[in-house]
Amino acid sequence: MSAKRGFASDNNAGVHTRVMEALLSANGGHVLAYGDDEFTEAAEARFREQFGEGIEVFFVFGGTGANVTGLAAITRPHEAIVCAETAHINVDECGAPERFAGCKLLALATTDGKLTPAEVEPLLARAGDQHHVQPRVVSISQATELGTVYTDAEIKALADFARTRGMLLHVDGARIANAAAHLGVSLRELTTEAGVDVLSFGGTKNGMMYGEAVVFFDAGRARDFKFTRKQGAQLPSKMRFIAAQFDALLAEDLWLQNAAHANRMARLLASELERIPRVKITRRVEANAVFALIPREQVASIQKRFFFYVWNEETSEVRLMCSFDTTEGDVLELVSVIKESVG
Amino acid sequence: MSAKRGFASDNNAGVHTRVMEALLSANGGHVLAYGDDEFTEAAEARFREQFGEGIEVFFVFGGTGANVTGLAAITRPHEAIVCAETAHINVDECGAPERFAGCKLLALATTDGKLTPAEVEPLLARAGDQHHVQPRVVSISQATELGTVYTDAEIKALADFARTRGMLLHVDGARIANAAAHLGVSLRELTTEAGVDVLSFGGTKNGMMYGEAVVFFDAGRARDFKFTRKQGAQLPSKMRFIAAQFDALLAEDLWLQNAAHANRMARLLASELERIPRVKITRRVEANAVFALIPREQVASIQKRFFFYVWNEETSEVRLMCSFDTTEGDVLELVSVIKESVG
Amino acid sequence: MSAKRGFASDNNAGVHTRVMEALLSANGGHVLAYGDDEFTEAAEARFREQFGEGIEVFFVFGGTGANVTGLAAITRPHEAIVCAETAHINVDECGAPERFAGCKLLALATTDGKLTPAEVEPLLARAGDQHHVQPRVVSISQATELGTVYTDAEIKALADFARTRGMLLHVDGARIANAAAHLGVSLRELTTEAGVDVLSFGGTKNGMMYGEAVVFFDAGRARDFKFTRKQGAQLPSKMRFIAAQFDALLAEDLWLQNAAHANRMARLLASELERIPRVKITRRVEANAVFALIPREQVASIQKRFFFYVWNEETSEVRLMCSFDTTEGDVLELVSVIKESVG
């Protein structure tokens, strides 16, 4: 399937040219390992530009690693993590949070992948009762696994709620760039200023080869994180290569351009699909995902031309993800293939 | 310190040119994530060429991740892992094995970083007694953290011992390439044919940017490993980029050339240092490490020119690591700096 | 509140006289610790009488301990345990299963606390997919936390389903005696013959001071359990005192008499309450629990006389538990207090 582009996932894409150039540039000579190098220093400075001087940032290998180490850093095993039933940490990480943090996840059914304070509230009824896990963290995905986006006001409401209940707000931001692009707000407004406590900041899905970042907005909570990262097997030895990628991604707003482009392609795709009578868009298109009902009999033949996943076998709802490298041509070709198939 | 080479660690080096070229080549178009791609298939075939058709191989992000997932796959938490006191899993992984596998490590003091069956034997005295952890795995480092190498006969002896005692043999092969280069034997002789059960095969220290492999020599033990890898946050999404690196490393014996070169530089360094009266080589130089006593007062000034670590503060024993990219010029310059310093 | 009886829980009761006598009798001289004694041997024989010669039984301190060690023995951390949302392991053990076994619990909403194969089935849709935890155990409570009872046929159906899907059936039998008494079947019919794999057999709620048993119906699965029990801090040193209690409980069917009595008291309570117009029985009364709606304003005043818990604050549904030592007088007095209060 190489040299071709599909709609299966934004991690099916490769590496953005400027990121690749950064990797090449970082390859001269020796530097100290594990982050004690100039590349890491520079990349950390980029994060402070985006999120403010008070943050602490740590680079890790992958998205599951970012989530589980970040969550473990702010919980004890008898505490619970509240999340949406659709959350990546709940369904797509093979129980990594439970195993590494020891915590129970309390997953709430939602219609759009988003949580509200009112939904979390009832879970606190048993606070202080030794028989029950104690909700300590609200973890949200931004953008969600359903392609929806929390506004900065919604995040602030959750953060305020958490704070008044002695809880913390964690954001799985594997696609936070897409959320920021959609909202037209800065990363700082969406996190630091909204009151987020810990953020997994995604690199891989937005044009990097590998590498994510864990951002702590209160440096005090980051005090022991270097040990948690190492114990979680998420400390890269040749750290400069993750740092260099982040440096490239955050420089000159490449992160935003990539995300905005992917979102734009998703909107284009949705608007084109809406014109096809037998196809129905099922969810708001806010980030880079389009969910649509496609007649079951046609799915397999369309997949032969462009790969994508069926999200819900029962309803024949499919998920179409756009990437930083998705082209208008890709979109129009997919639309034409679908149109042709479903007639 | 960039654009310069030191002797602090083989992970201070960058990426070998051919590996970097492989990364560039792998960057066209979309491929499925998580290993369901042609690059991964090709790299796996390379591993089978080296280790035999019966193996199963899995790529992971890093060395600690390779060790802890490989060990967790073959233990239950009440079982113990026997290793040398100097083992990376015992001292350099911040307790990751205990946390992820739940197991106790039983660490034995050694003179040269190597274990023998006779040393492991007494730990089995309490087999079957419910009060005590049950030794299940012997884990050795090849080459060891002290720069020494197990011969294939020594590994076979440990594997045979393990087998007769209902135990398994795990090899932390972050530097197995250096061991094979030193011994002049194939990877297969050193592992498959010697009776190894699970191997962490190192890529990063031998010219890759990131990426290690976990090799199971009995496919049955690998049955659930894909879940253990994911739960251990060691499943790379853009897998093709690790696969492409391994493909380059294993093709045309680049792995062996890199390791042999690093070993050669270590031998050159040792033989030059031996001529300096106030410097004393302290351990056998078999892989790419040279350990030497250097007068305490001179260490800091030498470190200003070439970075390296003091291994033992008390005795002023230093560790000098050579890499695939260490040049004769680097070695001779270091020797000349030392000579000058110590007089 | 001592020297009085309430309806809060069957663990508010004390110790049955014959159990207490057994404790006194067991107190002469020294015996080996940790189960290597004649009392333990005798109690194990009693279990084999009840469950068959092929079982292995292990005594532990408490109910949570029985569940978590039994579940950990038959799972690996990437595997999931399917249970009812109301299951004790899901809501009343403060996350002990997740922490000790490392596993995720997949909790299903039910109307009566009971699971069926058809409800479990959809959770297997992602079997084999490395991103998702792999359902390995169905765990049911018998009797359930809602006072309902699985028939032996229903258990057999679940066991058969589990078997064909490569899963195992675990029973939290903290109140299995009450279930057997309700059904009028033997423990063997309800477990061994129905195809149960692992059972937590409750002693404490049925007249013992402390002590539960973990029963394995396939001895092979019990091979390493003594280590799991010890590592789970559930190995009593003065084991004879748990063994002597179980001996007394299983001798001359004391277990069954106690349970049958508690059930009878529950039925009496339910039938009396049904006559009170403003009180409504909400769930089938099969074991020793009665759930009823009592007007909210009256609850506090009734609780002053007899303690019990409000199960659902919103609906003012209360839970009334009967014990082996509940008397008809207690029941009638409670009924009269309620009648008087609600008018």
Add this chain to the structure above:
Amino acid sequence: MSAKRGFASDNNAGVHTRVMEALLSANGGHVLAYGDDEFTEAAEARFREQFGEGIEVFFVFGGTGANVTGLAAITRPHEAIVCAETAHINVDECGAPERFAGCKLLALATTDGKLTPAEVEPLLARAGDQHHVQPRVVSISQATELGTVYTDAEIKALADFARTRGMLLHVDGARIANAAAHLGVSLRELTTEAGVDVLSFGGTKNGMMYGEAVVFFDAGRARDFKFTRKQGAQLPSKMRFIAAQFDALLAEDLWLQNAAHANRMARLLASELERIPRVKITRRVEANAVFALIPREQVASIQKRFFFYVWNEETSEVRLMCSFDTTEGDVLELVSVIKESVG
């Protein structure tokens, strides 16, 4: 072997008469479960009498449970627990601390089972280095597994050392009563005033049927312990029966009388054995253990009359434990059997 007394372990003894009477007395009527009862309140008051008003005390089922929950409460998984190589937590708990707390144990070789600040000091060399576990707790056994006792001054020295290094002092006091009896100091002098942070206070080996206590000397550290206890499966439901036992043990100094008696029997045994030419006492007799070399050929025949364990097979060193119920007659009979055997 019942109705007889041996020297295998102090947990081979039964239950002291006054403790048994307390169990009988506690058996009337219903009380709330899980510690919300008058018995628990009374027993907690007894602990405050002994240790001071500022403590928090929690009852648990067993000794391993007391240690692992107490240690987990004051560590995070990347932190290490420093202990003697002979410590119960290191060799006799089947890896329970590693599994439950996730922590690594750093075990130091000792001659007498005791640690000093000077021995712990070197383990702090890597403080702050992310590759290494971070020593957080010094855990000592009082009395030690070798029958030796820390003076209050020695404990104070360790506590002071710990404090200045940001560490905490944990005491496994399964036999702290024997230590206090030996030293003739109060429990308060030995713990609260010496600066201990967390104590496992032993009940079972000193005349109770089951039950241990975890004492926190800084209530702040106990804040979440009720959850840790429950999650660790160490929350007894019929709590009154542990509480009543502790009440009896702490009332009228029964704890001290029992321990002093056992110690006295050990001294008698040692002084009698010293007169036998071919028997050699190998360790200081401070608590209730006597270690002695007995000619190998005679061990088995002596064991037929009185059970005890061989501590060191190589040297034929045996361990002889005295209990609260060991009589002078038992001691003299054992001595006579040994004398007869070794000639």
